[in-house]
Amino acid sequence: MMxxxxxxxxxxxGSHELGTEAIPADHYxxxxxxxxxxEHIFKKTWLLAARESNVAKPxxxxxxxxxxxxxxxxxxxxxxxxxxxxxxxxxxxxxxLLNKPCGHTKFMTCGFHGWVFNLEGKLVNVPSEELFxxxxxxxxxxxxxxxxxxxGFVFINLDPEPEHDLHTYLQPLGEAFxxxxxxxxxxxxxxxxxxxxxxxxxxVDAQIEGYxxxxxxxxxxxxxxxxxxxxxxxxxxxxxxxAKISAYLPEKILGVQTDVALLSAKHGATSLYTKSENEFKxxxxxxxxxxxxxxxxxxxxLLFPNVVLFIQKGQILLQRTIPISPNECYWEVDxxxxxxxxxxGQLFNSEQGRIQIRDVLTEDLYTAEGIQMxxxxxxxxxxxxxxxxxxxxxxxxxxxxAMKGKGANK
Amino acid sequence: MSNIINRPDISDALAEIDAWSLATTEDRxxxxxxxxxxxxxxxxxxxxxxxxxxxxxxxxxxxxxxxxEDLKLSRAALAMCEVDNAVNKWKKPTLSTGIDTLRMTKxxxxxxxxxx
Numbered sequence: 001m002m003x004x005x006x007x008x009x010x011x012x013x014g015s016h017e018l019g020t021e022a023i024p025a026d027h028y029x030x031x032x033x034x035x036x037x038x039e040h041i042f043k044k045t046w047l048l049a050a051r052e053s054n055v056a057k058p059x060x061x062x063x064x065x066x067x068x069x070x071x072x073x074x075x076x077x078x079x080x081x082x083x084x085x086x087x088x089x090x091x092x093x094x095x096x097l098l099n100k101p102c103g104h105t106k107f108m109t110c111g112f113h114g115w116v117f118n119l120e121g122k123l124v125n126v127p128s129e130e131l132f133x134x135x136x137x138x139x140x141x142x143x144x145x146x147x148x149x150x151x152g153f154v155f156i157n158l159d160p161e162p163e164h165d166l167h168t169y170l171q172p173l174g175e176a177f178x179x180x181x182x183x184x185x186x187x188x189x190x191x192x193x194x195x196x197x198x199x200x201x202x203x204v205d206a207q208i209e210g211y212x213x214x215x216x217x218x219x220x221x222x223x224x225x226x227x228x229x230x231x232x233x234x235x236x237x238x239x240x241x242x243a244k245i246s247a248y249l250p251e252k253i254l255g256v257q258t259d260v261a262l263l264s265a266k267h268g269a270t271s272l273y274t275k276s277e278n279e280f281k282x283x284x285x286x287x288x289x290x291x292x293x294x295x296x297x298x299x300x301x302l303l304f305p306n307v308v309l310f311i312q313k314g315q316i317l318l319q320r321t322i323p324i325s326p327n328e329c330y331w332e333v334d335x336x337x338x339x340x341x342x343x344x345g346q347l348f349n350s351e352q353g354r355i356q357i358r359d360v361l362t363e364d365l366y367t368a369e370g371i372q373m374x375x376x377x378x379x380x381x382x383x384x385x386x387x388x389x390x391x392x393x394x395x396x397x398x399x400x401x402a403m404k405g406k407g408a409n410k
Numbered sequence: 411m412s413n414i415i416n417r418p419d420i421s422d423a424l425a426e427i428d429a430w431s432l433a434t435t436e437d438r439x440x441x442x443x444x445x446x447x448x449x450x451x452x453x454x455x456x457x458x459x460x461x462x463x464x465x466x467x468x469x470x471x472x473x474x475x476x477x478x479e480d481l482k483l484s485r486a487a488l489a490m491c492e493v494d495n496a497v498n499k500w501k502k503p504t505l506s507t508g509i510d511t512l513r514m515t516k517x518x519x520x521x522x523x524x525x526x
Binding site for chain 2: 065191260352355363
C-alpha cells in the first residue's frame with residue numbers, strides 16, 4: 001500500500017547485529033591502553049584539524065594541537081596553492097615557529113634564533129650561517145605531515161604513509177557529502193570549547209545514541225526529539241565511519257513549547273532540535289539530506305576516532321574531542337551556517353537556537369566526569385549496550401580493530 | 411510603501427530593560443545565573459506580552475542602524491531567550507542537571523584553542 005505509511009516509515013532503531021555482550025570499561029581508564037591508543041590511533045588515523053576556508057589563500061595558516069601527543073602542527077597554503085602540514089618545530093633546535101591558532105604570513109620565522117622557512121617548508125634563511133659547519137639548508141626543511149581534504153575540512157595523518165587515503169577512509173560518505181559539506185557558502189558561526197576530566201571517548205559515546213534523551217534532557221528537549229526510537233545504523237565495512245544515528249520529529253511532540261521558542265520559529269530555525277527552514281543545496285550534493293521525509297531532522301555520523309558530524313537542513317554541527325590523558329580531554333563543538341544575519345528576527349532566532357543547544361549540551365556533558373571516576377575507581381568493569389546504542393558497540397569494535405593495526409572491523 | 415511599525419509601549423518595563431540589556435550572550439547568562447527567580451520572573455512577565463511587538467518593531471530596521479535606545483531594547487529582547495528555560499522549564503535560575511555553563515568557553519574561530 002502506498003501513501004503516508006511509506007512516506008512516514010522511519011529507519012530501524014538499531015539491531016543486535018554486532019553482538020549483545022557487555023563491553024569492557026578499562027579502555028576508558030587504563031594508562032597502558034591509552035599509550036597504545038596514542039600509537040595506533042592518534043599517530044595512524046586521519047584527524048580532522050581545520051576548515052579549508054581558514055587556509056584559503058597563499059600565506060594563510062592554522063595550528064592544530066594533539067595534546068596527548070604534545071604535537072603541534074602547522075597547516076599552510078603555499079604560494080603554489082598547495083596545502084601542507086608540518087610539525088611546528090624549527091629544524092635548528094626545535095622551537096615552535098607559529099603560536100597563534102590561525103593567521104597569515106609570508107614566511108615562518110623562528111622566534112628563538114631567527115631561522116626562516118617559506119610556506120612550502122623550505123629553510124630559506126639562517127642568520128650567521130657561516131657559524132655552522134658543512135651546512136646545507138636544503139637538508140633541513142620542516143618535517144612534513146600527511147594532509148588531505150574532504151567536505152571542506154582539512155585532515156592530517158601523522159603516519160607518513162597512511163594505510164588508506166582519506167576518501168577511502170571516509171566511505172560510505174562519498175562524493176555527494178564531499179561536495180555538500182565543502183560548499184563555500186558554509187561559514188563557521190559559533191562554538192564552545194571545554195576541558196573535561198573524562199576519557200576522550202566518553203564524550204563521543206554520549207552523542208551517538210538516542211537512548212539517553214528522555215532522561216538526560218528531561219529539563220530541555222525530551223519529548224521534542226526521539227529517544228529510544230532514534231534510528232541507528234552501522235557500517236561494518238567502513239574504515240573511518242563506524243556508525244550513524246538519525247533524528248526524526250515525533251509525530252506528536254511532547255514537552256514544553258514555550259512562547260519564546262514559538263516566536264523564534266517564526267523567524268527561522270537554527271536549533272538542532274527543530275526542522276530548519278533554511279534552504280541550502282550544494283551542486284552534486286544531492287542525497288545528503290533526507291529532505292523527502294517530512295519528519296527528518298538530522299543525521300549524525302561518527303568519524304573515527306573523535307568526531308561526530310551532525311548534518312541537518314541549514315546547519316552543520318561538529319563535536320570533537322582531543323585526548324590529554326586517559327582521564328582528561330578537550331571537547332569542542334562548532335556550528336556552520338550559510339548567509340549573514342540580516343534582521344532582528346533572524347538574530348533572535350539564532351540566539352534562541354544557540355542558547356537552547358548550549359543548555360542541551362550542558363546536560364550531555366553532565367554525566368561523563370562521574371562515569372570516569374567510577375571507571376577509575378573500578379566500580380564497574382563493563383558496560384551494557386542495547387540495540388539502540390549499537391553505534392557505541394560499532395565504535396568499540398572499530399577501536400579494537402585499530403588497536404590491532406587492522407583497518408576495517410572485519 | 412511598507413507600513414511603519416511604531417515602537418511598543420515599554421514604559422512599565424524600563425527598569426527591567428535597563429537591568430537585562432547587557433551587551434553579550436555571556437553577560438546575560440551570568441546575569442541570569444546571579445539573579446533570583448523573583449527577579450527573573452519579574453523581567454519575563456513584563457516583557458513576554460510585549461515581545462512579539464518588540465520583535466516586529468525591531469525587525470523593520472537594519473541591525474547596524476539601530477538607535478542606542480533600540481539597541482538596548484534588542485538586547486533585553488535577546489535576554490528573553492536566556493531566561494526562557496529558567497522560567498518555563500526549570501523554575502530555577504540554573505539547570506541542576508547540567509554542567510556549569512561557564513565551563514563552555516566561547517570560541518572565536520574553528521581553530522581557537524582558548525579554554526578557561
